[in-house]
Amino acid sequence: MLNTDNIIRNFPILTRVINGKKLVYLDNAATSQKPFSVVEAISSYYLNNNANVHRGVHTLSDESTTIFETSKIKIAKFFGAKNNELIFVRNTTEAINGVAYGWGEQNINSDDVILVSILDHHSNIVVWQELCKRKKARLIFVGITSDGKFDVNDFDAKLKKFAGKIKLVVFPHVSNALGSTIDLKIIVKKVRATEKVRVVEKTLRSKNIVSKSSGSKSDFKFDSKIRILVDGAQSAPHMKINFDNLDVDFFAFSGHKMLGPMGIGGLLVREELLITNEMRPWLFGGGMIAEVHESHTIFNDNLSERFVAGTPDVASVAGLAVACEYLENLGMENVLIHDHGLVQYALSELEKNKNVEIVGPKDETRTGSVSFIFKGVHAHDVAQVLDSEGIAVRSGHHCTMPLHTSQKWIATTRASFQVYNSKADIDALTDGLKKVAKIFL
Amino acid sequence: MTDIYQEDLIDEAKNPNNYGEMADPDLVSTQYNASCGDVITVSVKLSPDKLKIADIKWKGQGCVISQASMSVLSEKVKGLELEKLQKLTQKDVLQELGLDEISVGRVKCLLLGLNTIIKLVSK
Numbered sequence A: 001m002l003n004t005d006n007i008i009r010n011f012p013i014l015t016r017v018i019n020g021k022k023l024v025y026l027d028n029a030a031t032s033q034k035p036f037s038v039v040e041a042i043s044s045y046y047l048n049n050n051a052n053v054h055r056g057v058h059t060l061s062d063e064s065t066t067i068f069e070t071s072k073i074k075i076a077k078f079f080g081a082k083n084n085e086l087i088f089v090r091n092t093t094e095a096i097n098g099v100a101y102g103w104g105e106q107n108i109n110s111d112d113v114i115l116v117s118i119l120d121h122h123s124n125i126v127v128w129q130e131l132c133k134r135k136k137a138r139l140i141f142v143g144i145t146s147d148g149k150f151d152v153n154d155f156d157a158k159l160k161k162f163a164g165k166i167k168l169v170v171f172p173h174v175s176n177a178l179g180s181t182i183d184l185k186i187i188v189k190k191v192r193a194t195e196k197v198r199v200v201e202k203t204l205r206s207k208n209i210v211s212k213s214s215g216s217k218s219d220f221k222f223d224s225k226i227r228i229l230v231d232g233a234q235s236a237p238h239m240k241i242n243f244d245n246l247d248v249d250f251f252a253f254s255g256h257k258m259l260g261p262m263g264i265g266g267l268l269v270r271e272e273l274l275i276t277n278e279m280r281p282w283l284f285g286g287g288m289i290a291e292v293h294e295s296h297t298i299f300n301d302n303l304s305e306r307f308v309a310g311t312p313d314v315a316s317v318a319g320l321a322v323a324c325e326y327l328e329n330l331g332m333e334n335v336l337i338h339d340h341g342l343v344q345y346a347l348s349e350l351e352k353n354k355n356v357e358i359v360g361p362k363d364e365t366r367t368g369s370v371s372f373i374f375k376g377v378h379a380h381d382v383a384q385v386l387d388s389e390g391i392a393v394r395s396g397h398h399c400t401m402p403l404h405t406s407q408k409w410i411a412t413t414r415a416s417f418q419v420y421n422s423k424a425d426i427d428a429l430t431d432g433l434k435k436v437a438k439i440f441l
Numbered sequence B: 001m002t003d004i005y006q007e008d009l010i011d012e013a014k015n016p017n018n019y020g021e022m023a024d025p026d027l028v029s030t031q032y033n034a035s036c037g038d039v040i041t042v043s044v045k046l047s048p049d050k051l052k053i054a055d056i057k058w059k060g061q062g063c064v065i066s067q068a069s070m071s072v073l074s075e076k077v078k079g080l081e082l083e084k085l086q087k088l089t090q091k092d093v094l095q096e097l098g099l100d101e102i103s104v105g106r107v108k109c110l111l112l113g114l115n116t117i118i119k120l121v122s123k
């Protein structure tokens, strides 16, 4: 496990006293706290280097541009992605919307199928519902197993059932509600195997058509490609992401959940999709252009700049780069081990409480959080009593209403972890739950 | 903030007034609290002149605040003119519960019941 005594010193907010008690912050899946170095990077930028990027020849503009570009390189590298593959957005939600507008608008047609998981956050559901409405496409949900994991068998069945129709597969790398962690290798392999079968069929079909020379053009458009979008909001904070080795097409993340500032996040897009224009800019304006004429515009050749419409949030980009550095210095392998240690400890401590029913997987694949139902007490009331003890947890349906509805859970309480949490925080939580029982039961 | 959990408040939520279903309601409405999944269904019978609430029944699932406030509200609005009902505010609900204030995070819980009834009679 990590040395949290040292780490805590980097997070000034953790010294706060809430309702007379030392703050125990266990709402990290909603947003993480920020180390001093991140806050300092932001304020230092505004105090010393602020100027617009790519637009001036003066010294400050040069400094600002350099800060923006070196930060971008660091962040892309942190995710194992090429510089061109990183598009800055405000957060995961905006990244997913970017895929819908920049890719979906021109690649999803009527009758196409988008596969989504019941584990998905609202941001990875509503965006696709809306796109499907616009395109008359179909949104099909993949279910979960009885222990709250992504149901690979159901996924297989749906890949088969809708073969040839599926254009996009989306799912959360780690579920924010249940901590269920999806093995990307397994999913990617299944999807790519489906594509291969289709490619063979397609070749046979097109030969057939060619020999008869009666082919309608539309048969040639038969496309076997399935694009994969991974919602990495809850995995990026805890594990090493090597985007270029994943063989997925899109990966979305939020800076604020991984020790970085609010207001900055990223969409990673496989470079090929950018080069072939399969993914197009969805925001237009200054910065992303090469030439603008009254009648038309030519977009910037530089893929990295083509997706930056308007003035970027340089300070937040600088802050996010420092957050990546901070995590890198701890080592993402250690960060994951630390998290899994906390999750397992929390599971074993909470299981001792007979009023607590844990939801979601209990094995070593669970990442980031532990959610539970306190029998007989609504999650909001649990959270309110815990707050009186200085303990911050999340209660509700955690933006996964379809999941909660499908499982008939009204609401759950979630404790979620970061590098500064220790077993002592979990002990505080289990003590706090005794007070809950005293008040309500 | 645990001082909101007075014993009578918890009792009110556990043994709510007017809880249940109505055989032949004039109006029915269900509202969700989008952030926490609380749900309340209210059924109402109007007076013959359609100006007053003659009877009210409700069912729901949620936290102590949402359930207790719906319970006290259901008592308050029985026999009340619709015109007066529509003017009820957060302050009135707090007063009925014997509370001075509520944290920002719980306002939605507090008002779920009131919003459901007001929406219902505004139809």
Ligand SMILES: Cc1ncc(COP(=O)(O)O)c(C=O)c1O
Pocket: A029, A030, A091, A092, A093, A094, A121, A123, A124, A172, A174, A175, A176, A231, A233, A234, A254, A399
């Ligand atoms: C799995 C998952 N996806 C998407 C989001 C949305 O993130 P943001 O609010 O930063 O856009 C969250 C945040 O709670 C999340 O946990």
